[in-house]
Amino acid sequence: ILNVEQSPQSLHVQEGDSTNFTCSFPSSNFYALHWYRWETAKSPEALFVMTLNGDEKKKGRISATLNTKEGYSYLYIKGSQPEDSATYLCACPDAGANNLFFGTGTRLTVIP
């Protein structure tokens, strides 16, 4: 079992504000890190897969960075919109395994 932790647990921001949250994972035997976006009543959708230290990925107003040496990843949302409201999950595979271990997520609410 891999211990993947996310903070904060929940977050409320005003429309137009930028925000970020954190995923922490064991730095030893790192393999990959996944970010998912999970809207209420829907299924989680993949955002990013990151494998290299220093990786930065971007999709529209959402971006992510990765630090494998210290064991964390940040997800940034620039100019939050109400449609960004969702739970953001990160996950890591155990080295040599094919299954992902998920954090409990950060629930983001963007207030219009």
Next chain:
Amino acid sequence: DAGVIQSPRHEVTEMGQEVTLRCKPISGHDYLFWYRQTMMRGLELLIYFNNNVPIDDSGMPEDRFSAKMPNASFSTLKIQPSEPRDSAVYFCASSLSSGAIYGYTFGSGTRLTVV
């Protein structure tokens, strides 16, 4: 491809009844995963299959839970007998080769309520 298809979307059953959840993975994906989502624990892995063979079922909570994958396009998760504490959303996901690199595609989930 229609994605990962789960059925039913919602299931309400009485305690003690048998419940069967169904999943059709994406064609060509060789890994299939069953997860359970609860408020307390988030997404928990129950079992996963590779090429229809169960690889790790250590997450299956009790003998009341069983899962099968008779062919590459179909899997079931069965609970017999069901109990109120089994109430949760059950997700099926599939992946191409190693989910560790490619990530998963999730189904829409089955919301199970045991009364």
